[in-house]
Amino acid sequence: MAIHKKEAFTQTEQDLANFAKALSHPARIAILKVLAQKNECICGEIVEILPLAQSTVSQHLKELKNADLIQGTVDGPRSCYCINWKAFEKFSTSFNALFTNLKIQQSKSCC
Template sequence: MAFSKKDQFHPREGDLARYAAALAHPARIAILKTLAQRKECVCGEIVEILPLAQSTVSQHLKVLKQAGLIQGDVEGPRSCYCINPGALERLSELFHGLLAEMPETKGNPHGKRKSCC
């Protein structure tokens, strides 16, 4: 891949794709759920919950932070993370914008169409 072409699309598609990439690993979804559940949101707690090494968890936290979905504060020797509700709202907005363009599904719930054309 000489160079990426991700910039050559509409900004909304790029933004949604970036959020989607941040959610594209179950560990990061688990981190978001953990941050939502707990008031305490210290990195070490997440490390205990997930089946991953500390450095790997730190890397996932960085991905979520760079996507804007979480933010982190230094609290003495430890780092305290929390969800950024504004980003989730923006993500929700982008996702619903996509869904709104999709075909109705009421007539064929949970099933695939027989054919396309």
Template sequence: MAIHKKEEFTQKEQDLANFAKAMAHPARIAILKVLAQRNACICGEIVDLLPLAQSTVSQHLKELKSAGLITGSIDGPRSCYCINWKAFEKYNSEFNFLFANLKVKNEKACC
């Protein structure tokens, strides 16, 4: 591959792609679900709910965090995670905007 070409695209395209990448694993979607269902910051209960090792879950959490979709803070001996609604909503509307933009221009399929 030699060089990645990702940075040759627009910032918007890259941002949206990064957001999508963060969502591109069922484990991470399941984590987001759990975080919301519990209506509170959950630490390692996630580990019990998912069919994955603790280190793997921790890694997925790290990815969600670095993508900005969740926030994490240390609470005594355990870690507390929450969905970052702001960022989530931003990407969601950006995604909808792209979709609406596409939709408006072409309605009839041609092939």
């Protein structure tokens, strides 16, 4: 049985990588901007704003939801999503700690 290489890294490192991966597509950034502006949004409204097909938007919403960056409910044909601000706060704190640590290491760098 193969061992996943991810297991060699800390949970914090894995969580940060998953967060970054969820944000790694410009459409997802645009979706988050729309949700932040409206504070909640119906999927159809997002489709009207972005130059993407409904199925593509739905896939990006699914990725954001799987990463716990958004929360959503489905009520028949209507889907309502909002940003999970607690998750963003957690990752903001973690990224800031990472960047601070990297800056400290930079001062010891040979380049």
